[in-house]
Amino acid sequence: MDLTRFFPPAVHNALSYPPPGSWMPPLPPGVIRLSAGYPFPESVPAEDLARAVRDLVAAEGDLPFHYLGSPSMQRLAALLAARLTARGLRVAPEGLLVTAGAAQALDLAARALLGPEDLVAVEAPTYMEALEIFRNYTAHIVGYPVDEEGLQVDLLEEDLQRRRRKGKPLPRLLYTVASFQNPTGAVLSLSRRRRLLELAETYDFLILEDDAYGELSFGPPPVPLKALDTRGRVIHVGSLSKVVAPGLRIGWAVAEPALLSAMAVFKKDLDHPFAWAVAAQYLSGVDMEARVAALRKAYRERRDVMLASLKREMPAGVSWTEPRGGFFVWLRAPGVDTAALLPRALEAGVAYVPGKYFFFEEGPGQDCLRLSFSYLPSEALQEGVALLAKVLRQ
Amino acid sequence: MDLTRFFPPAVHNALSYPPPGSWMPPLPPGVIRLSAGYPFPESVPAEDLARAVRDLVAAEGDLPFHYLGSPSMQRLAALLAARLTARGLRVAPEGLLVTAGAAQALDLAARALLGPEDLVAVEAPTYMEALEIFRNYTAHIVGYPVDEEGLQVDLLEEDLQRRRRKGKPLPRLLYTVASFQNPTGAVLSLSRRRRLLELAETYDFLILEDDAYGELSFGPPPVPLKALDTRGRVIHVGSLSKVVAPGLRIGWAVAEPALLSAMAVFKKDLDHPFAWAVAAQYLSGVDMEARVAALRKAYRERRDVMLASLKREMPAGVSWTEPRGGFFVWLRAPGVDTAALLPRALEAGVAYVPGKYFFFEEGPGQDCLRLSFSYLPSEALQEGVALLAKVLRQ
Secondary structure, X not given: OOHHHHOOHHHHXXXXXXXXXXXXXXXXXXXXXXXXXXXXXXXXXXXXXXXXXXXXXXXXXXXXXXXXXXXXXXXHXXXXXXXXXOOOOOOOHHHEEEEOHHHXXXXXXXXXXXXXXXXXXXXXXXXXXXXXXXXXXXXXXXXXXXXXXXXXXXXXXHXXXXXXXXXXXXXXXXXXXXXXXXXXXXXXXXXXXHHHHHHHHHHOOEEEEEOOOOOOEOOOOOOOHHHHOOOOOEEEEEEOOOOXXXXXXXXXXXXXXXXXXXXXXXXXXXXXXXXXXHHHHHHHHOOHHHHHHXXXXXXXXXXXXXXXXXXXXXXXXXXXXXXXXXXXXXXXXXXXXXXHHHHHHHHHOEEOEEXXXXXXXXXXXXXXXXXXXXXXXXXXXXXXXXXXXXXXXX | OOHHHHOOHHHHHHHOXXXXXXXXXXXXXXXXXXXXXXXXXXXXXXXXXXXXXXXXXXXXXXXXXXXXXXXXXXXXXXXXXXXXXXXXXXXXXXXXXXXXXXXXXXXXXXXXXXXXXXXXXXXXXXXXXXXHHHXXXXXXEEEEEEEOOEEOHHHHHHHHHHHHHHOOOOOOEEEEOOOOOOOOOOOOOHHHHHHHHHXXXXXXXXXXXXXXXXXXXXXXXXXXXXXXXXXXXXXXXXXXXXXOOHHHOOXXXXXXXXXXXXXXXXXXXXXXXXXHHHHHHHHHHOOHHXXXXXXXXXXXXXXXXXXXXXXXXXXXXXXXXXXXXXXXEEEEOOOXXXXXXXXXXXXXXXXXXXXXXXXXXXXXXXXXXXXXXXXXXXXXXXXXXXXXXXHHHO
């Protein structure tokens, strides 16, 4: 039986896009995954997490395996809030909602704020999984360009002015990966951060700050937008995925209580007690400052390897960003259709993410691609870049 | 700043109800929780799960802590499908979606099927957390009464006939806890199951079967609705919460591929790799048949204790159900307002869930309450029932 006739219109709209993750074809075995925006395997403290489980069960018995009742689970929000407070955010005890990774936090914020007619503004390019989330709520998405200083706030302002003048819809929500952007690696400058907050006030929108990479700075760390937010317009989203382990699925949102309450209603009360308790137990016993410092150093070294390889290998005309943190380099190969080229690259043994998938609209980014230096060791980074250069030269 | 003005209408509607879980006041320490619909603490195999984590990390290292890549994680759906196949369901390999507990499966089914104008049919009384989920999608809910044989399918049919005759909306989805219902403990009889499936065909609705307790039968097990479903109208939802551990948050939905695909789009690709891998590792090493048999025996003993206590203690006029499985007894105390009585009961040292919270509409169930025999040991069950009887007698 065809069940699709039971779907309401909003569901048909969501299903009109390619399914999540379909921007990446299945990868042949052995291919060098410059596409993989994952933490490198050894960065994940598997033994320490296994020990945390052992200590947790020794201390709490069956409690972490029930719906509620684990004292460690109850401590997690406070542990996460303390880490954010150290980064300049004011977080009230009831001002942090623990979520299943940053993705659930983005989904809940979208669910609480976006009706089918609402407009959401994104960076162009932007994180494609966020696009997938927004598309599930509204078909109205507008993108604003990014340069080496992040979102081009002056172009945003021009468009907002024009929209207001013409009586066109203004965005209700603006989504930004302000620090070490996915996919460009750009950092929104401090002056643009301040201007963006002013625009939110003038044009009455909220800012969804995805801070997935904010801690992984190779130099002085950027100030989170939420730390500059005096009016409650910023929803700050982060996770332990990049600094501890993605598979635990621990994320959070920091926002005004009224919004967090609405998000909590949709999330309901069924959290992930075991994962929460493990995360809390782990965080209680680790020197996170030292750990994050070591991660910064490791990612910086990988970035250096990739940039040196790009410089050495790439043909003339190809350009790329030089990120000061995070996981990604954004490369432009003028005249090349990077989506059409991908099968040849895979055949040659290297994978990347074609640029077009980071844009809401068809058109831009076709000669761009995203490379990750986060996942692979030096030799593979070097070999992958060399293979890619060879494919681009053909 | 008041962020609620940013909420779309559907969100305002969802927020017009009391927040999830607010049907239960904070419990004073030491109170006997006949309210707690949880598995009893010793039923959770904490040591075995901790061992599963150890073995998993020994075998797979960091893999279970990443987004993807754990071979155990990839095995989970097949392990769960095999258990359902043994219960008579036909489950194609792509016909099972692993979810974060049954609650996420219910939420995703509602999200894929219910627009703001759609009607959803529920049992009256029904599981209040399902009501909380449906209310997040539609304000249109209709309840049909339950007796000792479960949903009164004849009354459902009468109303469907009347609705069709009068051109009134027909339900798009009917939600049922067909086996050992929450809160009454009733089992939908086989003849009613067959009739319900016929009605779904005649009146063109889908059935959301919440099988949370289906395995915990004290006698011959009921046949899942999905096992009788030849037309693809049943969405079967279950979880490991009652037979392994709620805190792992492992649930599933079995349905037609087109519907599961839609649910997967909203769920996205960010699953709970660590919890999945731990569950798979645990399931691979345990004799689940023996385990479930032991659980059936343990819950049956608790049920017997509660029924004997009720018989011994309750004043004349009070009646209750005699469940053949699951966790719950539904008690009626004619003339008593069980919600108004709760503070006195808590003061006396015993907690229950007032009956009114299991109904969508105000009115019915005010003289009813739900008792759980699942969570507490015999002595506490006996003492709790005695305290409740005393309060009811006053």
